[in-house]
Amino acid sequence: MAKELVLISHGKMAEGVKESCELIMGPQDHVHTVCLLPEEGPEDFQKKFNDEISKYDLKDVDVFCDLMGGTPANVVSRLIMGGEKVHLVAGMNLPMVISWINAQMVGQDSDYVAAAKQGTVDINQYLANMGK
Template sequence: MKYIILVSHGQFAEGVKTSLEMFAGNATERVFALCLHNGKSAADFKADVETFLKEQQFKEDDEFVVLADIIGGSPLTTFLEVFAAQGYLEQAVILGGMNFTMALTATVSLDTMDKDELAKTALSEAKAALKQYQIPTATADEDDI
């Protein structure tokens, strides 16, 4: 079974998961959000991650796509420390710079791609979604109407 774990500072991962529920419905049953909330220490977050992993009771053959807000940030480094200690790191791909498009692509592709193909596709879609919105301008024809 494949799972997605969203990891972030503040409530970002929780917000992404809530938005995913609007678009992907039941597909989010295998999506989890772990957040280092304001005012909590890395030690507090480590305890939260340990509790989360103990409660989920993942299996040896499970695979993971971990999406983080920032590569190198304390939520991800703390998560990976605990994740590795539990023996899950070899079964995971880790992506940073999480955005909604990345998370949605990963979520709807959980059952159709292996974790490496899923990671490649999610990164590609995330990059493609980054662009400046151009406000349409009125053309001469529209001004005449």
């Protein structure tokens, strides 16, 4: 059984990351999004998140969020502290999601946190150091 990935964010960042990922990797049936919209509060987000994860076996759910300490991360953190078996990682970016998908495709574990960090590069500095 494949794992499920739920991308959560302030605004529609999660949807944008999924769309960008699918542009590169093709359609992703195991990647889902839950977005906190400006007119919503924590209770609204929690209901949408609960509705989404109720479809899956929680031991097979990873959650990537945009920002540690924000409402989406805090809502899911409270669920984890309440005993839910969801795996939450903050600092979502496109390399992280692609690493997760690649690992699922080949049936291996991924260090998607390392992929997220490696995806952050100061290109100007990199180019300046190329000739050295």
